[in-house]
Amino acid sequence: xxxxxxxxxxxxxxARRVLVIVVDxxxxxxxxxxxxxxxxxxxxxxxxxxxxxxxxxxxxxxxGSSFVTGAYPETHGILxxxxxxxxxxxxxxxxxxxxxxxxxxxxxxxxxxxxxxxxDILERAGKRMMVVSSGTSGSAYLLNAAARNGVIIxxxxxxxxxxxxxxxxALGPVPPHALPNAGEHRRAVDAYIALGLDGxxxxxxxxxxxxxxxTAHAKGIGGSEFRAALASVDTEIGRAEDxxxxxxxxxxxxxxxxxxxGFSTHNSHLHLDALVKPFARPMPDGTxxxxxxxxxxxxxxxxxxxxxxxLVAELQRRAEVGAIFTKDARPGTLSLxxxxxxxxxxxxxxxxxxxxxxxxxxxFEGMTTQTGAAGHGASSPYDIHNVLMADGPDFRxxxxxxxxxxxxxxxxxxxxxxxxxxxxxxTGRVVDEALRGGRxxxxxxxxxxxxxxxxxxxxxxxxxxxxxxxxxxxxxxxTRSLPPRxxxxxx
Numbered sequence: 001x002x003x004x005x006x007x008x009x010x011x012x013x014x015a016r017r018v019l020v021i022v023v024d025x026x027x028x029x030x031x032x033x034x035x036x037x038x039x040x041x042x043x044x045x046x047x048x049x050x051x052x053x054x055x056x057x058x059x060x061x062x063x064g065s066s067f068v069t070g071a072y073p074e075t076h077g078i079l080x081x082x083x084x085x086x087x088x089x090x091x092x093x094x095x096x097x098x099x100x101x102x103x104x105x106x107x108x109x110x111x112x113x114x115x116x117x118x119x120d121i122l123e124r125a126g127k128r129m130m131v132v133s134s135g136t137s138g139s140a141y142l143l144n145a146a147a148r149n150g151v152i153i154x155x156x157x158x159x160x161x162x163x164x165x166x167x168x169x170a171l172g173p174v175p176p177h178a179l180p181n182a183g184e185h186r187r188a189v190d191a192y193i194a195l196g197l198d199g200x201x202x203x204x205x206x207x208x209x210x211x212x213x214x215t216a217h218a219k220g221i222g223g224s225e226f227r228a229a230l231a232s233v234d235t236e237i238g239r240a241e242d243x244x245x246x247x248x249x250x251x252x253x254x255x256x257x258x259x260x261x262g263f264s265t266h267n268s269h270l271h272l273d274a275l276v277k278p279f280a281r282p283m284p285d286g287t288x289x290x291x292x293x294x295x296x297x298x299x300x301x302x303x304x305x306x307x308x309x310x311l312v313a314e315l316q317r318r319a320e321v322g323a324i325f326t327k328d329a330r331p332g333t334l335s336l337x338x339x340x341x342x343x344x345x346x347x348x349x350x351x352x353x354x355x356x357x358x359x360x361x362x363x364f365e366g367m368t369t370q371t372g373a374a375g376h377g378a379s380s381p382y383d384i385h386n387v388l389m390a391d392g393p394d395f396r397x398x399x400x401x402x403x404x405x406x407x408x409x410x411x412x413x414x415x416x417x418x419x420x421x422x423x424x425x426x427t428g429r430v431v432d433e434a435l436r437g438g439r440x441x442x443x444x445x446x447x448x449x450x451x452x453x454x455x456x457x458x459x460x461x462x463x464x465x466x467x468x469x470x471x472x473x474x475x476x477x478x479t480r481s482l483p484p485r486x487x488x489x490x491x
Contacts, residue, residue, distance in 0.1 A: 129202055
């Protein structure tokens with residue numbers, strides 16, 4: 001039997017509550033009655049956004065940070081799942097999935113996020129936010145680290161630590177991580193019910209469910225384990241909704257269901273470390289002066305632009321390499337400004353894997369050149385276009401929208417629901433067209449940005465859509481007019 005937590009907040013329960021459910025790696029085509037009946041019914045009742053966008057790089061912690069800052073990496077400063085911060089470690093990268101690495105950033109005196117977060121904004125307004133998660137410790141921590149009294153309930157830690165005993169009493173032993181991760185999903189929903197609805201009564205809850213992402217990374221898209229992962233998540237979302245209904249809270253709760261990114265099958269052709277290694281030089285301590293942090297390439301010390309250009313030229317020749325972004329738009333590359341990633345922490349070069357529309361053995365389109373069975377991170381439309389739907393007392397019913405939206409729009413929309421104004425650091429927009437009585441804005445004219453290498457052999461195009469001056473990267477595509485080099489083999 002689950003025990004209710006004693007409230008740690010002193011404010012009265014909110015008249016309006018917001019539940020944000022992030023289903024890690026959920027693509028729009030996964031939401032079908034045969035695969036996810038409860039989510040499909042939620043979608044049918046409310047409003048579905050059919051032109052929704054992840055933030056590039058299309059990875060978890062970049063988008064988790066955008067969910068709670070309402071801003072792009074150029075503002076919030078988390079530029080990848082793996083990042084390089086020489087003030088924390090001059091020779092090695094940091095894994096943002098690991099809370100200890102994020103705590104190391106905080107201990108260094110560097111801000112973890114360089115933009116205000118939703119939890120902090122709500123706290124200063126006398127409201128409260130809670131995170132329950134079956135994702136990584138780092139992704140959970142980023143969602144609500146900044147708020148002094150922010151609550152996070154995760155299998156590996158509890159914030160504040162003073163709640164740990166109460167959490168253990170209410171939830172019992174932590175189940176083992178598994179594929180699918182059904183036990184930890186159930187624990188996250190138990191935490192929402194017992195510690196949230198029956199205890200803390202937060203204004204906003206972020207519920208992060210790690211599937212289908214964690215299962216699809218290992219098992220691929222479409223097989224029996226993948227379908228079981230979708231079923232597990234769907235069941236738990238239904239259980240959360242049933243708990244709201246049983247407590248008479250469903251008609252006072254706005255539910256926003258989204259994902260951090262899409263997903264693609266991989267063919268394992270791109271090995272960026274191997275491509276970059278010949279261009280590195282030894283530092284005085286013997287360590288290389290070039291660091292690869294996931295898809296970003298950092299030059300330590302003074303940047304040798306001739307080497308940057310030589311590396312870019314090599315990347316342009318490689319069939320496994322897709323779009324290339326650079327800080328100052330080197331010849332034949334897109335500016336980091338196009339990816340909204342031009343932050344002081346950014347590397348000199350940002351690389352996307354190449355992609356195509358091939359189907360995998362189960363009929364799911366989208367193939368990229370990254371390693372592993374399946375994943376995300378590229379500027380492919382299959383990675384960028386993800387899920388957004390909403391249902392509740394403030395949202396339109398039985399509706400769809402083709403107006404462009406993005407993960408950066410979630411936080412400002414939540415603030416509007418709670419009667420608060422988004423701060424100027426939130427470059428996302430309030431999705432007025434989702435709200436009852438809201439008017440759908442007309443989409444601006446689409447835009448394409450093209451860059452061609454000096455030898456004319458490589459051309460990259462960024463396709464963008466916009467509404468009310470807010471621009472979204474739809475996808476990139478690359479064409480080559482000369483035979484590209486064979487994929488590099490790691491040594």
